[in-house]
Amino acid sequence: MNLPNHFELLATDGAARTGRLTTPHGVVHTPAFMPVGTAGAMKGMHWREVRDAGADIVLGNTYHLMLRPGAERIAALGGLQAFTGWNGPMLTDSGGFQVMSLSDLRKVSEKAVTFRSHIDGAKVELSPERSIEVQRLLGADIAMQMDECVRLPAGRDDIERAMRLSLRWAERSKRAFETAPDGYMLFGIVQGGDIPEMRHVSARELVEIGFHGYAIGGLAVGEPQAVMLSMIEETAPALPVDRPRYLMGVGTPEDLMEAVARGIDMFDCVLPTRNGRHGMAFTRFGQINLRNARHADDPRPLDEESEWPSARNISRAYLHHLVRSGETLGAMLLSEINVAYYQHLMRGMREAIAGGTFETFQKQTRAGWARGDIAPR
Template sequence: MSVPNHFDLLATDGAARTGRLTTPHGVVRTPAFMPVGTAGAMKGLHWREVRDAGADIVLGNTYHLMLRPGAERIAALGGLQRFTTWNGPMLTDSGGFQVMSLAQLRKVSEKAVNFRSHIDGAAIELSPERAIEVQLLLGSDIAMQLDECVRLPAERADIERAMQLSLRWAERCKRAFETAPDGHMLFGIVQGGDVPELRHASARGLIELGFHGYAIGGLAVGEPQEVMLAMIEEAAPILPADRPRYLMGVGTPEDMLEAVARGIDMFDCVMPTRNGRHGVAFTRFGPVNLRNARHADDPRPLDEASDWPSTRNCSRAYLHHLIKSGETLGAMLLSEINIAYYQRLMRDIREAITRGSFETFRMQTRADWEQGDIASRDPA
């Protein structure tokens, strides 16, 4: 049975692409960055700020939401969008990353992942079928297959075992997703660590099964950037050109710019909000560490030309004061500033691809990051 396609490829410039992904809750413009609202909330931001910043789609997490408040409870309350008041497109991560990050609490078998809840120690089984069931209860527009992600570096035998298991789980997830309402999507996840032939085998196996879109997983998990980019170069060209490509858990502005140049359409990462809570702002001049004492008497804003009010109006001195004083407002302002910057970067990328000037934009953006100004060239 063929899998319906909800993605329109609008323009290309080299390997870079811009398109439109139509979901039951709205249209997503790609390349797109998905802010991460793991447990149904964006840390430090209201949903209206996320929307005003330009985000079309956000991410929730199956593992965390199934534990608290519970998928069945969310379904009874009208689904994740109504529950959170986001009311826009939402992708849910299947919990595969937690299979890796909570290794001390879980056991992986052919059937499922069995683990102890990090909240209360309760025994939980997460199978491919249950992962899909939870995501259907949540009502997410885009569900992800359950996979096993291996932290790098790792032995080839471990990488291959996890990749083959993920392929078998992908098939089970696809069968379980057959009851999904029309318009909802399931993405397969390419695994294979840092081994090119395993990446190829995973991609081809997923394509044979057929999915609405394809993610590249198991990267940004300890490997150098050059390895991550090399694996994108191995996997992306194999994936169908008419389907969206999602690089999971990435990343820095530079990571995203380089991944777009290699054909990636979608991203997610906790970095904008996490770094904001730790006093780091992302700007077109590069990262700025507001904890540094040099900002204490600096009346300048982070970027007087920004179209985001907090970036344009708040002085570096004030932001420094808030962070050093431990004021919650400091983390809130920097989180919204960072989300707004990420969304502006995606918008500018889309426009550059449409104009056919992506490579010029890419080189100018990198030059701006590298040059910056004296106060903006702090190490993050």
């Protein structure tokens, strides 16, 4: 390991961990959930609400930001934090996943991925070196190596080819990151699909290259939850105990709790805001679909004991009305309620791990979800 470590492991409870990651823009308490501000904005939320909800760190997307408004423009305007007004820790992904998922016309070579912009059709080349350059221009506290992610199920040959290419790109990404200022971090990404031995090879070789932290990629891309959890169990023990572990693109509250129980420290997912825009609320009683007609006359809030004012003070009837009327306010309120619940869940896990009561916390949380949305009085 030849890179400085900015992560402090504070406590463990079984495989679950809680720690502190220090970045140039502040401290991240783990386990941490990163709300996704894809194009430099959190859909339906102001940054102050994201901060007030308890988020230490957010995610920006290299692919979208390099296409619009452009990395060089953002750098000239002071970097992503100054440009957006977030002014806190920020992680950027490499852009590779969006190239694979959004661009119909793309070509993968040893050198780079060439694709057509989904905005204007312009031809763009994204190499590991350019990905790191863009992320450095954006000023992300944590950058990700360029990798190739294949959707599951996939053939063994395709999984191995992408994993090997990602390892070669990891080496190039690290070399490109060498001039970054002290305190900024680069994470490697373990690939290997749903094949344990591929995951082991990828993890081992990434650790030999040496990164500030390690992500598990290529999951939550079509496989059942049991497969995802199995791959975490295969991969996490192969990663350094003293480095942060990041499960990319995950997931539901149940996914988060299961992954934390297996040693994962960081997460990101669009579910809180995406589901909020579609009338779904995440609560300690599980998911509640505010589109359902049974909420039309329900004066109760979503959770009268919630710390978040919108969940505690606004009636289900009003939320139902907003959602069914297509009012933007409905999506905004449910997005902030969902992000706040995710942060509440993460804080609860951190406190339980620190207190040695994580198993009890899991049981109590699941009991709340199983209780479900109780009928109006």
